[in-house]
Amino acid sequence: MSRAARTIRVETLARVEGEGALHINLIGERVADVKLRIYEPPRFFEAFLRGRHFSEVADITARICGICPIAYQMSAIHAVERALGLRIDPAVRMLRRLFYCGEWIESHALHVYMLHAPDFLGYQDAIAMAKDHPEVAQRALRLKKIGNKLVSLMGGREIHPISAAVGGFYKTPRPEQLQELVEELKWAVDASIATVKFTAGLEFPDFEQDYEFVALRHPDEYPFNEGRLVSNRGLDIDAAEYEDTFLELHVKHSNALHSVVRGRGSYLVGPMARFNLNYSTLSPSAKQVAADVKLKPPVRNPFRSIIVRAVELVFACEEALRIIKEYEPPAEPRVEAPNRAGVGQAITEAPRGILYHRYAIDEKGLIVTAKIVPPTSQNQKRIEDDLREYAGRLAAWPLDEATWKCEQAIRNYDPCISCATHFLKLTVERDDEVQK
C-alpha cells in the first residue's frame, strides 16, 4: 500500500468538544476562591431553534449531547406536547421510559467504571485499571453494550437517535425485538448488583455536605419523564414554575450559567438527589442491594454517588425488563400533533440530573423562544461549593495529589465535561505566592 507523508509525533487525536478548568486560590488552609470554568454552548441551540417547526426540536436538541441525547429528546418532546395540549398513549409513555433506561445504562456504566472508578483505585485512567482488573473492564463494556443495544433499537440508530417524535415515536419496536434483549438484561441486573457491591467496597473520604437535593418525584415510579419537582427543603412545584423558583446567573469565568434556588443558593441534581428523594419507588433488587451495602437516604457524601449511580444501574436494568415483559405495542406509534400556539415546559431526569426545557410556539407550529437548562450547569455552583469546603483540607498535600483529589470531587457529579475534567488544568495559588 502506498503511503503519504508520515509523522510519529501525535500530541492529540482529534475530537475537541468541551473543556473544563479549575482555579483554586488557597491562603493557608483557607480557600479564598474557587472557579470551575466550563465551555459548553447550549445557548447556541436555543437561538438555533427559533423559527424551526416544533417537529424538528427533538432531533436538533439531541445533538447537544453525545452522552445523553435521549434526555434532550424527552425534555423537548414533553415540553412541546404540553404546549400543544397533547395526550399520549400509555404504551408510548412506557416506551419512553424504556428508552430512558437504555441511556441511563450506557451513561452510568461509562461513568461508574471508566471515569470514576480509576480515581478510587488509584489509576490514572480506565486503561491502566483494565490491565490489573480486566474482569471489571469487561463487565463495564458488556453493560455499556446492552445500553447501546436498547438505545439503538428504540432510537433507530446507535448515535443521534431519530425515532422519538412529538406525539410518540416514528416507529415502535415489535415485542419480539424487545424480547431479544431479555437474556442480556437479566445478566445486566446481576452485573449491576455486582457493580453496587464493587463500588461499596471502595474507600471514601469523610466528607458530607448539607445539600438541597432537587429531583422529580412521581407517586408510583422512580422518575424519568414525569413528576413534580421536589427538594428536601420543601420545594414542590410543577415544571411550569421552574423559572419562578430557580435563577440563572451569569458568572464571568464560565460559559455555563450558574443556577441557584432563588433566595437560597446552590443545589444538587442527579443520582444522589433522586435516590434521597425517591428511595421508596426504586425497584425491588435495587432497594435490596442498597440495603445489603447499607446505603440509605439521605446520602450526603458526594464521593458515595458512585454507589448510588450503581444502584440506579440495577434499577434501570430491572425497569427495562419489567417494561419489556408488559409491553403491548401502542395502537398507533404516535398521535397527530396539529399546529397550535402555546407555551410548554418540561423536566426530565437525564443521567446526571434534571434537564429543563421551555418552548413558546406560534399558531404555525414554529418555535418563538426556547430555553434549555442542562444538569451540569445546575450543578456547577454546587461543585464549586464542594470544592470550597474540600480543597482546604488538601492544602498541605503535594500539588499533583491535591489536583487529583479535586478532579475526583468534580467527577462525583459526572459533569458532561468529564472528558475535560480528566485533563483538568488546576492552578493553586498559595498564600506565599499571593503575597509576592
Added chain:
Amino acid sequence: MKTQIIGCGNRNRMDDAAGALVAERLRRMGIAAEIQDGGAFELIASWERQEHVILIDAVVTGSPGGTIHVWEGTPPRLPRTQQISSHGFGLAEALRLGKALHCLPEHITVYGIEGGEFGVGDNISPEVLAAVTRVADLIAAELRSQDLPPAETDIVQLSGH
C-alpha cells in the same frame, strides 16, 4: 481476509468529520463502511472477532492540515495523545483498552487525517477534503490488492434500522 472499515468523526465539528467523510465516500464507491463517533466502547464492540480493521480518524499532530498518517500493527503504535475524544475515550484509547483486554483484531490499520479547524459547523478545510479523497482511494486500492471484491467484505452496518 475479512476487512472492516470504520470512519470516526463528528459531522458538526468541522475537520473532525474527516473519518466519517472517508466512510461516506467509500460507500459511494460500493464499499461498505461504518460511521462512528469514535467512542472507545463502541469501537471495541464493533470490531469484536474481526480479522482486519481499517480505522480512519482526524488527528492533530502539528503537521500541515490534510497530512495523511498511516499506522499499522496489532495494535498500531500511536504516539501518546494529550487530548482525546469528547468523552475521554477515543480511538487511541480503544486500541489501548483492546490490548489490555486482549480483544483486538488480528491486524489494524489507522489512517489519521491532520485536521486544522474543530469549531462548531460543517465546513471542512479544502486540504482535508483532498486528503479524504486520497485516503478513500488508498483504502479501495488496498481492498483490490487483497483480491477481494469490495462487495464481499464482511461489514456490519450499525446505522439505521
